Amino acid sequence: MRGFDVAEYRARVARAQSMMAREGLGALLLTTEPELRYFTGFLTRFWESPSRPWFLILPAARDPVAVIPSIGATLMEWTWLRDIRTWAAPDPDDDGVSLLCEALREVGGPVGVPSGPESHLRMPLADFERLKRASDLEWCGDAGIVAGLRAVKSQAEIVRIAHVCGIAGRAFDRVAEIAAPGVALSRVFRDFQRLLLEEGADWVPYLAGGAGPEGYADVISPASDVPLAWGDVLMLDTGAVQDGYFCDYNRNFAIGAAHGRARAAHARLIEATLAGEAAARAGVRASDVWQAMAAITGGGAGAGRLGHGLGMQLTEGLSLTAKDHTVLTPGMVITLEPGVETVPGRIMVHEENIVITQGAPQRLSRFAGPDLPVI
């Protein structure tokens, strides 16, 4: 089964509307893929094309209104939305602005637009200025409503994330099939994406990693064509997607044999991960979980934070840093992602996925043990 029951979307809209009432908002204007999908279930890879803007209006007390390019009409009609307004995009004279303006004036303001951390406005700035002027409405931020809602997952969402974590787990179990001394890292990356697809991923929006003696230089580089060497540490980190939800975790492997420093680093990363898991209780702050892990790793080598929220996007919501004091709530899905420097200029990073509950966190990825696996 794909997507969710209508009840899931209606509950999301109702929660948003009660928060909008508290903030005195007449409407939310949403423009990005996860924002539209969160309230409608509209799922397509067509967002890869930047040519057309897409809009969703969430009124204070009515069902959402979609104002979208006509190319999306059929797919939007398959969702629960009934008020779907389309134009023939792209239109160089008026790319949906007047249609959107009319709908917003009908709904009424103030209009809240996501404007805080991690948000962006997916429409041309010139059109946004035009829209604001023509609307004669009051405009403001969304008071963090959409980000706040998305941070706490429903049971149905958690099931999705657990499912895709399982897919990645089976792919990680098969890395010995594709990685060996002499195989180019770029080949390993291509083959690992193939394994993820074979194990059930719909697509693979994210794959990073690295390889080298006793670690890698960073964790965001694309693969080079350099072949793996005996004794290298290979790391693969994936955000695979199934039914619109991401996993985000990684595995380290030693190619042929493991250096002592790499083995020690891996054991320390697992120790830090377990400390993070133990600390990740409802009511504690993101910065407390960071502290529990940083006490073991000595800080933030690697990703610059020691974990983050996860769900409809590869990363979303809180950050495990010293500065983020977001309080953990049951239903938050997060990653634990400690990093250590092994030798100057080389790091190792480990990552797992969990969900916050009323008690001990539930593991969504099958946790790795302390021994660096040799393949």
Place this chain on the structure above:
Amino acid sequence: MRGFDVAEYRARVARAQSMMAREGLGALLLTTEPELRYFTGFLTRFWESPSRPWFLILPAARDPVAVIPSIGATLMEWTWLRDIRTWAAPDPDDDGVSLLCEALREVGGPVGVPSGPESHLRMPLADFERLKRASDLEWCGDAGIVAGLRAVKSQAEIVRIAHVCGIAGRAFDRVAEIAAPGVALSRVFRDFQRLLLEEGADWVPYLAGGAGPEGYADVISPASDVPLAWGDVLMLDTGAVQDGYFCDYNRNFAIGAAHGRARAAHARLIEATLAGEAAARAGVRASDVWQAMAAITGGGAGAGRLGHGLGMQLTEGLSLTAKDHTVLTPGMVITLEPGVETVPGRIMVHEENIVITQGAPQRLSRFAGPDLPVI
């Protein structure tokens, strides 16, 4: 070999700077993946994470300045850029805004920000407002400079696009290995991505398609789990990537046997494609190419436009519509993408990729013949 020689990036910067001089701009501020990559060569899939903003300043007369999260420092140092300033993102108190503001004040305004069609600002709106206020500089659009530059490809870029078109061509040649009556469309989608990877794609950011008797309902839906049936038309449309450049074309197949209407529609689509190819000469307008194709298909069933620019993104630049009067220039890479309705509610779409030259366009995809292939 991956990426380009430094000379390629320097030439792009020089062209931008000469256009900036004409427009009286002191700097361009760029925030999106293709904009940063175009001028620096910075290539990573990490943009999938929305958590951190990234900035590039293009000064009127100096080399570009990168203002980026520290997690990207190592990778940015491998590009030709030397002025790289980093902060520990994400920072809830100041996510790069003051560092960026300082750099912009050093460079001087007016600051042009891409604001026209297809553009968006990839940073939180609240931070953008904060930045503008603190900068004490004049702000405006970029006068279409970046889009205009990107629309005309260098020979090195055309080679990249031709290469990935070849990869997709070999994958399309193998569709009979993965598609047959009884196979779920979602399985075909997964397997086709695997074929693209096996043939050399680095990753597959886009795959769409559809299947049904005499056509499909739309061209942007994700795959359902419904099995292919004997007599269905199967369409697969991919944006695969190699070294950061996209192809974007498709193929139709008849499963087991081809209906007469589907065969006739396919032949008409090829006829329209060839008419588009014949019309696509330097100096004519996008709307002229649209006219040549629409005269055969009768209009815009399918994608709502009959083709578009292509390159670092799946779609970029001009649209083949009645309203887009962009003049074709040698070096523009475009798709020809006619669509027809076969029966009410069902369409077929065909797509090929070409580059505009001083003479006849050069084919980047190996053009399909008029006969709908039966597999």
